[in-house]
Amino acid sequence: MESITKNRQSPEVLRAMIERAYGAGQVPAGDGWASELGHGWFNVAYRIRLRDGAEVVLKIAPPPAVEVMAYEHGAMSIELATLDLLRSRTAVPVPAVHFADRSRELCDADYFFMPYIDADNLGIIAETLPAAERDALMEQLGAANREINSVRGEHFGPLAGPGHATWRQAFTTMTENVLLDGERRGVDIGWEYDTVRAAVAAHADSLDEVTEACLVEWDLWASNVMVRDGRIVCVIDHERAFYGDPLMEAGFTGTQMSAAFGDPAPFMRGYGHGELTGTERTRRRLYCLYLVLIMVIETVYRGHTDTKQYDWARPRLDEAMALLGHTRR
Template sequence: MESITKNRQPPEVLRAMTERAYGAGRIPAGDGWVSELGHGWFNVAYRIRLRDGAEVVLKIAPPPAVEVMTYERGAMSVELAVLDLLRTRTTVPVPAVDFADRSRELCDADYFFMPYIDADNLAVIAETLPTAERAALMEQLGAANREINSIRGPHFGPLAGPGHAGWRQAFTAMTEDVLADGERRGVDIGWDYHTVRAAVAEHAGSLDEVTEPRLVEWDLWNGNVMVRDGRIVCIIDHERAFYGDPLIEAGFAGTQLAAFGDPAPFMRGYGHGRLTGTEQTRRRLYCLHLLLIMVIETVYRGHTDTGQYDWARSRLDEAMALLGRTRR
């Protein structure tokens, strides 16, 4: 996926970064030692073959001159923190971090190296799998997501703060950040921004049912799941995590909007039954928040293809209808 947030670097800089991480003796030699991994939507990632044949991945944060959405600021620091949490406090398979550099000496942004995962991206192969195998993988994902959510946080909101004592305050602040981002860039979301704010405020009482902050990935879609031989072998891309309500996880989105797919296998693996009325209201708010981001980020990322924008605009109308707002 093309995006102006991808901070591509020339080969000589990539070599210098690799030498700093692994030493002069492992600097890549010859041709064909680097290739860009194309599935990401935000950071650039390179697959690099070291001189001894080992393969690693280099992930580089966006350049500082490119404006990102408010919630995306400092995303690489969030990812490194979450990787440490998951490695030390769960059995969920995540990449090791070989080396991280925040000095900005070799390039203009943070970066880190991790081992290359020799596996298939679930988003790429999902439609080629037999239905039963695909469902089994989604059950595994549900179980893994539940284990991630078992980590209790010190507050609601961003990992590094500012924290909130209540989930209502944290979520409404997160949503306001998204709306303010859209207004700042004049993004046409198809609705008056004040109407969206009113819909959130009308249903915000449902958020008070959440009293304990949990680590949530939020961005755990198929594209961040690596599989091999019918098993999940790694979960990648953890930069959007925060402390909040586990029901905001991507696997629950389909409970309210069919466009996000059948949630049943994920929910079986997670061990979550049918949503209560209050849970449905919360999940509808979370769908609205997600779709606002999907619409607004297309402007921040400089998309020239309108496919995501058009799709998300239509789904945003559906989410607003679920919250009692329809066009006149």
């Protein structure tokens, strides 16, 4: 996916980064030792073959001059913190961090190295798999996601703070920040921004049911899952994590918008979650609205050269508003 947030670097800078991380003896010579991994939407990532033949991944944060959405500030620091939490407090397979550099001496952004995972991306191969195998992997994902959510925080909201005492405060602030991002760049979301604000406010009391601040990945789609031989071997891309309501996880999105986001049943079986209660459905509808607002608004911040994502997401925003009782006359 092409995006102006991708902070590509020259071979000379990449070699300097490799030397700092692994030493001069691992700096590759010749050509063909680096290739860009093009599946991501935000950071640039390179697959790199070191001089001894070992393969690693280098991930570089966006350039500081490129404006990002409010919730994306410090995304790489969030990812590094989340990886540390998951390695120390769960058995969920995540990449090790070989080296992280926040000095900005070699390039204008943070970066880190991790091992290359020799496995298939579930989001890419899912439709080629037999249904039973695909469902089994989604059940594994549900179980892994539940383990991730078992990590507790001391506040709601961003990992590093400042936090909120209640989930209602945290989520309404998160949503307001997204709306302000859209207004600042004049993004046409198809609705008056204050109408969206009113829809959130009308259902915000449903958020008060959430009293435990759980680690939420939020971006744990199949495309962030690496699989091999019928098993999940690694979960990648942890830069959107926060402390909040586990129902915000991607796997639950289809409970309210299955036509757009797929059948959630295998994920929910693996997670061990039964049918949603009325209040849970309301909360999940608010989370669907939050998701599709970002999907519409981020297209401007990413500098997309085509309208494919916007054209898909805009009708989904209408669907999310309808779930909250707002339809076009």
